[in-house]
Amino acid sequence: MKPKVAAAAAGGEEGRGVDPSLPRFKCQECHRALVVVGVESFPDRLPAHANSGIHASSVQGSIMGASRMDSSYVVLSKQNRSQGPRIPPRPPSAAARHVEPNQSTRAIEGSYIMLPPAAASIYKTSTSEGGGAHLSPPNVNSTSPSPGNNSGFHSSVTVLKRAFEIASSQTQVEQPLCLECMRVLSDKMDKEIEDVNTDIKAYDACLQRLEQESYNILSETDFLKEKEKIEEEEKKLKAAIEEAEKQYSEVSSEMKDLETKSKQFEELEERYWHEFNSFQFQLTSHQEERDAVLAKIEVSQVHLELLKRTNVLNDAFYISHDGVIGTINNFRLGRLPNVQVEWDEINAAWGQAALLLHTMAQYFPKFQYRIKIHPMGSYPRVTDINNNTYELFGPVNLFWSTRFDKAMTWFLTCLQEFSEFAISLDKENNVPSDKSLKLPYKIDGDKVGSYTIFLSFNKLENWTKALKYMLCNLKWVLYWFIGNTSFAPPSASLYLAQSPNKKG
Numbered sequence: 001m002k003p004k005v006a007a008a009a010a011g012g013e014e015g016r017g018v019d020p021s022l023p024r025f026k027c028q029e030c031h032r033a034l035v036v037v038g039v040e041s042f043p044d045r046l047p048a049h050a051n052s053g054i055h056a057s058s059v060q061g062s063i064m065g066a067s068r069m070d071s072s073y074v075v076l077s078k079q080n081r082s083q084g085p086r087i088p089p090r091p092p093s094a095a096a097r098h099v100e101p102n103q104s105t106r107a108i109e110g111s112y113i114m115l116p117p118a119a120a121s122i123y124k125t126s127t128s129e130g131g132g133a134h135l136s137p138p139n140v141n142s143t144s145p146s147p148g149n150n151s152g153f154h155s156s157v158t159v160l161k162r163a164f165e166i167a168s169s170q171t172q173v174e175q176p177l178c179l180e181c182m183r184v185l186s187d188k189m190d191k192e193i194e195d196v197n198t199d200i201k202a203y204d205a206c207l208q209r210l211e212q213e214s215y216n217i218l219s220e221t222d223f224l225k226e227k228e229k230i231e232e233e234e235k236k237l238k239a240a241i242e243e244a245e246k247q248y249s250e251v252s253s254e255m256k257d258l259e260t261k262s263k264q265f266e267e268l269e270e271r272y273w274h275e276f277n278s279f280q281f282q283l284t285s286h287q288e289e290r291d292a293v294l295a296k297i298e299v300s301q302v303h304l305e306l307l308k309r310t311n312v313l314n315d316a317f318y319i320s321h322d323g324v325i326g327t328i329n330n331f332r333l334g335r336l337p338n339v340q341v342e343w344d345e346i347n348a349a350w351g352q353a354a355l356l357l358h359t360m361a362q363y364f365p366k367f368q369y370r371i372k373i374h375p376m377g378s379y380p381r382v383t384d385i386n387n388n389t390y391e392l393f394g395p396v397n398l399f400w401s402t403r404f405d406k407a408m409t410w411f412l413t414c415l416q417e418f419s420e421f422a423i424s425l426d427k428e429n430n431v432p433s434d435k436s437l438k439l440p441y442k443i444d445g446d447k448v449g450s451y452t453i454f455l456s457f458n459k460l461e462n463w464t465k466a467l468k469y470m471l472c473n474l475k476w477v478l479y480w481f482i483g484n485t486s487f488a489p490p491s492a493s494l495y496l497a498q499s500p501n502k503k504g
Helices: 117-129 147-171 179-212 220-308 312-316 343-362 402-428 460-483 492-496
Strands: 006-009 024-026 033-037 319-322 325-328 331-333 372-374 381-383 389-391
Touching (some): 312 343, 319 460, 325 343, 325 460, 331 343, 331 460, 343 372, 343 460, 381 402, 389 402, 402 460
Antiparallel strands (some): 319 325, 325 331, 372 381, 381 389
């Protein structure tokens, strides 16, 4: 039987009788722990030249007589120096590796790793160096190394380590390996060998086919011609390559110029978009400002229209009537036998009428009355062309009121002059006759319509009607004035005047 050193998996073996002092290794593939067991009769199986130093370098192991070797192991056997490194045989199957508990350790005849020749030299070196302690004979059966065998035991561990290093260097596979990893490695190497053999067969077939092909050997002349032809083609190809390189350099230069221009265009585009965004922002701001200004203008126009529609003079001099009696600013101008109006109220009404006529005349600098009106509140006066001043206020005697009558007559004259000026102004502005000023009641001297304005020797009813018609004519003049100046059109109260054909 071949001598062997088994490397069993350590997991679970300590509880099965494996000495914990035995050397432990690790599988370099799966990294499982391994324990070296079974080294009996190893010295007897060594070569003759190594027997002399066996007591100093042999491996003392623990014999697992009754333990069950159900884990992976590696067997190291002896080999002669003359033999070369061999590929370990395939390990047996799991069934072959199954050892019953009653079997001895020698039954482990499965996978093993053959040490290369260098391993034997290690043994020889160990013995030649000497000085090692002699161990007990290998036939001594013990479960643990004795105290006297410690030196040989440690030397055996060193030898095993060195053997694994040599095996790794020779096989290019890290040692030691467990049984399962060795089987996988063996299968892999078999597959590689099969692939290499297939490639060798393919190469041999190609080589045979090439050897069977016939070759036409050219003459010297044909060879030179073929050579010249090939050189010519080579020159053409070189010229084409040079031309292509020249074109490539030109294209590269153009590409660089285009890239430079592209960068410039990108910068211009970026600057354009920046300016565009800035302009867009400014435009939006200006549009918002314009909209705000337009809104203000619109509000101002609405306000202006409202102001235009505001009748300042009509509000300041509101002319209406209270029955038969005409009113201006709610002051009654006239009196009846059954309606006794105080002279203070009549004087105030005359003062408002004189102020209105004077105000309208002041708006036209080129217009001058021949008669001067002096609005003085409730005490207005009138000066004629001869500088005679007449009082346009009362009280006066009903039967003798010459100065008061003349003052009222001169007031009518001023009203007629202003109406004639307005008519002439319409003619200058080519205003149609139907839109020109026309007084509803004709003024002739001291008469308005058919009623005299004199108070002396006149009925109060007629005098009151004459005053009412005079206020109606004054209101129509006010309407014309507002329509032809910057004042707004008169309000609807201007049309409250009584028609000429209508008797008040």
